[in-house]
Amino acid sequence: MERQPAPTRPPRRRARTGLVSSIVMVLLVGVLSGCGVRLETPPPTEPVxxxxxxxxxxxxxxxxxxxxxxxxxxxxxxxxxxxxxxxxxxxxxxxxxxxxxxxxxxxxxxxxxxxxxxxxxxxxxxxxxxxxxxxxxxxxxxxxxxxxxxxxxxxxxxxxxxxxxxxxxxxxxxxxxxxxxxxxAVVPQMPVPGAASEEPAPTASPTDVATTSPGGEVPVLPSGLTASDFRALVLAEDGARYALEVRAARTSGDERARLLALSRVHGDRAQAWAELGSVAGTAQDPRRVAYVLPRDVDDAALVRTVQTGLATDYATLVGTTAPSTRALVVELLVEAAHTLDAWGAAPATFPGLPEQAAG
Incomplete structure (x- = not known):
């Protein structure tokens, strides 16, 4: 009987190739994972x-x-x-x-x-x-x-x-x-003493972005003013009134009229702050009969000194009073900046922020 050749084994190259491919993929995934890269990571987006x-x-x-x-x-x-x-x-x-x-x-x-x-x-x-x-x-x-x-x-x-x-x-x-x-022009309107507390403060959603210009709002007393704040405002505004009145008495003509008009604005504002802070006519009323005035300065320099102090005061209060109630102190800062310009001050890049000017 003729001897038959032994059967040949089927080729294993395909299986071996598949095994190698699997090993390569596993290694690749391991390398990518080690680098912090995930194939399924979505493309980056800007944060909201x-x-x-x-x-x-x-x-x-x-x-x-x-x-x-x-x-x-x-x-x-x-x-x-x-x-x-x-x-x-x-x-x-x-x-x-x-x-x-x-x-x-x-x-x-x-x-x-x-x-x-x-x-x-x-x-x-x-x-x-x-x-x-x-x-x-x-x-x-x-x-x-x-x-x-x-x-x-x-x-x-x-x-x-x-x-x-x-x-x-x-x-x-x-x-x-x-x-x-x-x-x-921006013209600040003081709240009416005695009625300010009855006026509801406007509210805003914490996600709202205010982008419209102000105008026509009912004056609201800033929330967050302390008793010390009220006394400081009364003293600052009344001191401005006194300084301008004294200087007006020493001059004449249009300059006198300008100084007197400005002094009345500050006098009225001092009275309004005193009434709003419930210190008018009380032992806590800080207004004085007379104040120390700077010497050896002309009229314009005196006005600039007064307004620079007021601008700093009102800018400070913008940072300490409550949102949606601080429009008044914002507008008073704007007014002080305009008054400084009207009396010859060099334009300030950051009115009311002395630390910016110093930097």
Whole structure:
């Protein structure tokens, strides 16, 4: 019988190849896991900004938008040198505002929040003129006042209130120099003594972002003022009244009329604070018969000294009073900044914030 050849074994190359592939995949997954990479990880997204971050970003965007317009407007035809110089100052102040507010947010992801209105790039900014800058400053100042009045952070409110005061002053200055319509003045209205406590304070959702300009609100007594705050305000305003009255008695003509008009404003305000703080006519009323006055200063310098102190006082109270009730102290800061400008003070980048000026 013829011998048959032994049967051959089936090839195992396929199985061996499959085993090698499995080992490679296991090793690859192990390496990727060790590097912190997960194949199923979704692409990164920008974090959702909270209410405070939205307020901050809006203020930064406003400042950078003003800077861009002011820089572009300097190239407009036929501008006088004082207007060009003022536009350059406005642009520099706006950049300082943006820096103090923390600058543009950058997560490092290279993504852009689609809900945030950022200023256009320089190449996209159309031709502008001083009237455009005045309008942008006025709009930004209104949003700053509202944000400062309502945001939950006292420190951020104080900074934004100062920025808004500077923007308001710049709008008025540029409008005068360029002979274009000026925005309406901010006129603080004191609450009516005895009725302020009956007036409900406006409320705001913690997720709301205030972006509309103030106007037409019923005056509300700031919540959070202490008895010491009331006495300090009465003393500061009455001291201003006295200093201006004494100086007015030593001059004449239009200067005398200006000093007397300003002294009456501060006298009325001192009385209102005394009544609102329930110290008028009591042993706790801090008003004095006379105050020590600075010597060897002219009328304008005296007014500037008085207003600088008031601006600092009101900026401080912006940071310590409650959200949605601080509109009055915000507006009093703005008014003090305008009075400083009217009496010859150099424009302050951060009115009421001496630490910024010192830095």
């Amino acid at each position: 900004p909270d209410a405070l971050e939205q307020v901050r970003r809006t203020a930064v965007a406003d400042a950078l938008g003003v800077a861009e317009l002011a820089t572009t407007a300097q190239r407009a035809d036929g501008l006088a040198e004082p207007v060009i110089a003022e536009l350059a100052r406005v642009a520099a102040d706006a950049h300082a505002h943006a820096d103090a507010l923390g600058g543009e947010y950058d997560s490092g992801l290279g993504l852009v929040d689609p809900d945030l209105d950022l200023p256009p790039s320089p190449s996209a900014v159309p031709a502008a003129d001083p009237a455009d800058v005045v309008s942008a400053l006025s709009d930004a100042a209104g949003r700053s006042r509202t944000a400062a009045s309502t945001t939950s952070s006292g420190d951020l409110a104080r900074l934004i209130a100062s920025v808004g005061a500077a923007q308001s002053v710049s709008a008025a200055r540029l409008a005068t120099l360029a002979d274009v319509p000026a925005p309406p």
